[in-house]
Amino acid sequence: MNIIRPLTIAALTASLATPALADREETIYLNPFVGFQLFDDKRDLSETATFGIGAEYRFHPNWAVEAVYSNADADRKYEGGNSDFNEYRLDGIYYFAGQEEAWNPYVSAGAGHADFGDDVLIRQTAGSDHEETRVNVGAGFRYNVSDNVSIRADLREFHGIDESTFDTQATLGLSFAFSRTVTESSPKPADADNDGVPDSRDQCPGTPAGSSVDSNGCERDDDRDGVANSKDQCPNTLAGASVNSRGCELDSDNDGVVDRQDLCPGTTAGAEVDDTGCEGVTETVETIELKVQFPTNSSVIGDTYDNEIRRVAEFMREYPETTVEIAGHSDSMGEADYNRFLSQRRAEAVATRLTDALGISADRVEAVGYGEVEPIASNDTAAGRAENRRVEARIQVRR
DSSP, X not given: OTTHHHHHHHHHHHHTOOOOEEEEEEEEEEEEEEEEEEOOTTBSBOOEEEEEEEEEEEEETTEEEEEEEXXXXXXXXXSSSEEEEXXXXXXXXXESSOTTSSEEEEEEEEEEXXXXXXXXXXXXXXXXXXXXXXEEEEEEEEEESSSSEEEEEEEEEEEETTTTEEEEEEEEEXXXXXXXXXXXXXXXXXXXTOSSSOGGGOSSTTOOTTOOBOTTSOBOOTTOSSSOGGGOSSTTOOTTOOBOXXXXXXXXTOSSSOGGGXXXXXXXXXXXXXTTSOBSOEEEEEEEEEOOOOOTTOOOOTTTTHHHHHHHHHHHHHSTTOEEEEEEXXXXXXXXXXXXXXXXXXXXXXXXXIIIITOOOGGGEEEEEEETSSOSSOTTSHHXXXXXXXXXXXXXXXX
């Protein structure tokens, strides 16, 4: 008896426990629209522009109802004049995505009452004022530009019950949202690692407490190098770069220059190297900007710019102890990897003219493509991007 009583009290307490509270968002949309309506060939109406407005109540992330009014001033097809078309209808809508998603495709069905105006009847049918009950099915999408404004496109087919007609309507409009959050009781889904993502869709269970996770419950990796933000000591590494377990670019010979930029891999441990990873320190004593232009997406140069490149050759002949780095640069338009590749090809084209046509020894000339990483002007303007698309000759002396 003494054992049963505590168990009974515990069971009763559990059954009366308050369920977890969940938030649900309700939204009312005002949906003004313009469109085009194609009437059944039986009707005495031509295709026409349509205008209207809808009031939509989205009471669930996936479900909504909408009251719609539409109007058109349609020309008569078989006789002169025009007619005023009006319709009132009520539709049910099912959304395939929640309100927080940018794209919200949907399907819809509904019914309404259409007034086709005086003397607009089905052909071979006499009468004056023609009204008809129509049912409809449709599909479309809502694209959320912001929390309060969205773009909505809709394609809909109507069936007139009274006369067995089929009409088509396509519309495009803006929607203005007015939302409120409703708190309701609901069981709280299991979330063993307390990261805010239910176990049922948590692809990374057991994340450390307090970690910032994505919608799949996995730790964020903003620079996409395979190392989570919480462990990444080198955030914002370049896309595609090889990194170590700390998220930093690899430096296989530990000379302080990452492999991607190291022109002399395997240098002796502790050796003093320059910014290209080569032993000795190279000092740039002169930088000559070459006014060399290339066709779009091309590295062909020919002999057009030999007079421009000759300035570099003359300087190097005067100072035979110098070497030169032909540095190619690009603007930030396009993919970074492609920009680096194209700037390397262009630098090589200038270097080839310097060694082949102008006689500078190849062991004194190096071509390096920097891509978009060393801008000298803003890439937000056409003029700035033009300045960044350049080739420089960096005259150097190794100390």
